[in-house]
Amino acid sequence: MTPETAVVQALNGISFGALLFILAAGLSLIFGMMDVVNLAHGAFYMLGAYITLTVVQRTGQFWLALLLAPPLIGALGLVMEPLLLRRLRGRHLDQVLLTIGVSLVIADLVGLTWGREIRSVPFPAGLDHAISILGGDYPVYRLFVIAFGVVLAVILAIVHRRTRVGALIRAGVQDAPMLAALGVDIDRLFAVTFAIGAALAGLAGVIAAPVFGIYPGMDVDYLIYSLVVVVVGGLGTLSGAVAGSALIGPIDTFGKVLFPQFALALIFAVMALVLLLRPTGLLGRIRIAR
Amino acid sequence: MTSVLSRARTLQLVGALIAAALLVTFPIWSTPWEGSRYATSILRDMLILAILALSLDLLVGSAGMPSLGHAAYFGAGAYAAAIAGQRFGSDDLLLGLGAAILVSSLLALAIGAVAVRAAGIFFLMLTLAFAQMVFAVAFQAADITGGSNGFSGVRRPMLFGLDFNGPDALFHLVAVVFLLVLLLVWRIRSSTYGRALVGLRENERRMRALGYDTTRLKLSAFVLAGAIAGVGGALQAYSIRFVSTNDVGVARSVEAFVSVLIGGASTLLGPVVGAIVVLFIERVMPSYIAFAETVLGLVFIIFVLAARQGIVGMVRVAYARARA
Numbered sequence: 001m002t003p004e005t006a007v008v009q010a011l012n013g014i015s016f017g018a019l020l021f022i023l024a025a026g027l028s029l030i031f032g033m034m035d036v037v038n039l040a041h042g043a044f045y046m047l048g049a050y051i052t053l054t055v056v057q058r059t060g061q062f063w064l065a066l067l068l069a070p071p072l073i074g075a076l077g078l079v080m081e082p083l084l085l086r087r088l089r090g091r092h093l094d095q096v097l098l099t100i101g102v103s104l105v106i107a108d109l110v111g112l113t114w115g116r117e118i119r120s121v122p123f124p125a126g127l128d129h130a131i132s133i134l135g136g137d138y139p140v141y142r143l144f145v146i147a148f149g150v151v152l153a154v155i156l157a158i159v160h161r162r163t164r165v166g167a168l169i170r171a172g173v174q175d176a177p178m179l180a181a182l183g184v185d186i187d188r189l190f191a192v193t194f195a196i197g198a199a200l201a202g203l204a205g206v207i208a209a210p211v212f213g214i215y216p217g218m219d220v221d222y223l224i225y226s227l228v229v230v231v232v233g234g235l236g237t238l239s240g241a242v243a244g245s246a247l248i249g250p251i252d253t254f255g256k257v258l259f260p261q262f263a264l265a266l267i268f269a270v271m272a273l274v275l276l277l278r279p280t281g282l283l284g285r286i287r288i289a290r
Numbered sequence: 291m292t293s294v295l296s297r298a299r300t301l302q303l304v305g306a307l308i309a310a311a312l313l314v315t316f317p318i319w320s321t322p323w324e325g326s327r328y329a330t331s332i333l334r335d336m337l338i339l340a341i342l343a344l345s346l347d348l349l350v351g352s353a354g355m356p357s358l359g360h361a362a363y364f365g366a367g368a369y370a371a372a373i374a375g376q377r378f379g380s381d382d383l384l385l386g387l388g389a390a391i392l393v394s395s396l397l398a399l400a401i402g403a404v405a406v407r408a409a410g411i412f413f414l415m416l417t418l419a420f421a422q423m424v425f426a427v428a429f430q431a432a433d434i435t436g437g438s439n440g441f442s443g444v445r446r447p448m449l450f451g452l453d454f455n456g457p458d459a460l461f462h463l464v465a466v467v468f469l470l471v472l473l474l475v476w477r478i479r480s481s482t483y484g485r486a487l488v489g490l491r492e493n494e495r496r497m498r499a500l501g502y503d504t505t506r507l508k509l510s511a512f513v514l515a516g517a518i519a520g521v522g523g524a525l526q527a528y529s530i531r532f533v534s535t536n537d538v539g540v541a542r543s544v545e546a547f548v549s550v551l552i553g554g555a556s557t558l559l560g561p562v563v564g565a566i567v568v569l570f571i572e573r574v575m576p577s578y579i580a581f582a583e584t585v586l587g588l589v590f591i592i593f594v595l596a597a598r599q600g601i602v603g604m605v606r607v608a609y610a611r612a613r614a
Contacts (some may be wrong), residue, residue, distance in 0.1 A: 238613075
């Protein structure tokens with residue numbers, strides 16, 4: 001591996017990690033608050049990418065998709081939480097099973113609506129060029145993904161630490177029943193949390209659309225990526241999502257270059273190793289394994 | 291009193307034997323019906339999915355271990371039977387089944403060693419993720435598995451000079467193995483071992499206090515369920531003489547899981563009924579509607595929300611009410 005390709009792959013890895021962060025942050029947020037692993041998270045992500053496809057085809061405006069898709073998918077989450085999950089509150093495993101059903105439905109409806117072929121979206125205007133890095137061309141859009149992920153992480157951290165919503169989320173993650181006893185409308189808080197998590201998955205789908213592919217099965221692939229990220233980083237904390245994605249993005253990317261034969265299995269080996277050494281994940285507070 | 295009981299028992303046994311005989315001979319007595327061929331192939335696939343679901347229910351229903359990656363062991367069995375036949379140049383059914391059981395139980399042992407350290411939702415996440423790892427290996431090790439092209443040219447299954455390759459003979463084979471698995475799972479469930487698994491589900495701490503090594507117990511159940519799933523996978527490979535990465539994919543794991551829940555977890559016949567319902571939706575309904583998979587998702591959601599005990603569980607409750 002030449003230094004040039006090493007730098008390019010490092011950037012690829014970091015940009016993939018930035019995307020995984022956007023995705024995993026939503027999954028981790030929902031889990032932290034509700035103790036539910038949303039297995040429809042990949043389906044929300046997929047929906048974000050396909051909505052982007054339609055918006056770009058109709059209007060040519062990627063940025064419009066960025067504005068539209070996350071709130072739309074957030075609204076879906078806002079409906080889904082009271083309609084389905086709330087009915088089984090306290091039965092966490094059954095709530096997780098519900099999300100399997102939802103993901104089956106969404107993936108099938110996406111296939112029926114958009115077809116079952118591989119699709120693509122061009123880079124958005126303004127970010128469709130490449131810049132020269134160490135003599136090679138590098139797409140600016142990937143640098144945008146990195147910047148977007150970093151800015152989002154900072155915003156989420158500020159919301160988390162400095163705002164009333166953040167205080168409610170921190171309190172809810174700590175002890176939701178106590179929060180309810182203190183008079184906070186926990187139903188609303190859960191619905192909003194689920195909606196924000198869903199919107200983050202949709203946002204990741206929009207951001208991913210121009211570079212990481214739009215295809216049937218992307219829901220499962222990225223659900224698994226986000227699960228691995230949160231297990232490695234630690235569930236239920238923002239810093240865990242950061243650590244997990246910062247690790248898994250580059251490992252996966254370099255694995256594909258260095259050991260193409262078993263690259264896809266590499267991140268799972270890392271996951272197993274982390275679980276054996278640190279059962280909470282790197283920065284988590286919940287014991288995943290004994 | 292005892293004579294009445296034993297008479298009921300005898301009737302049950304005779305009924306079960308007749309049902310078993312009718313099942314195995316289905317391709318023969320259904321011949322006059324023009325849809326017989328098609329029905330035989332669908333029923334064959336239902337029985338194979340039922341084997342997978344029966345093995346999964348030992349984990350999900352009995353032991354309370356919600357594995358969402360059970361296709362890994364099914365697929366490992368399918369590849370093992372196919373590859374062993376090719377490498378040894380042998381049509382021996384016992385070689386294929388033996389290889390399937392060996393490979394799938396070793397895989398279950400390796401993954402289980404990590405996964406059983408987690409419980410509940412975390413166990414579900416880990417089994418799902420590790421199954422995806424197996425899928426990735428099957429996909430990338432193309433020189434062994436055929437990768438995305440699949441493994442074609444699975445050898446015909448033969449046993450003591452009998453050739454099970456024709457559609458009817460193959461159906462007989464699948465039906466007989468299915469019945470053996472059903473019998474085995476029934477025996478396991480009513481054994482002390484099976485009751486210990488239920489103890490795991492109900493109260494793991496108490497089981498530990500009673501002196502059970504619960505981690506080892508869970509791991510043994512995981513390996514056993516993996517081995518049975520591997521047998522199902524081998525039959526799948528023989529059925530279409532082809533193994534594809536779909537056999538190790540998430541969709542297959544979900545099919546099995548949904549079968550267990552719709553049919554009724556922790557009941558003997560629940561997974562079988564569930565497998566029939568799931569494949570009816572996935573294989574028969576698409577001839578009439580385009581959105582069969584959506585229907586499957588909705589049916590599953592409804593069962594989780596309103597009928598968590600599944601079809602067999604509901605029938606049991608209704609039967610108990612009618613008698614009371």
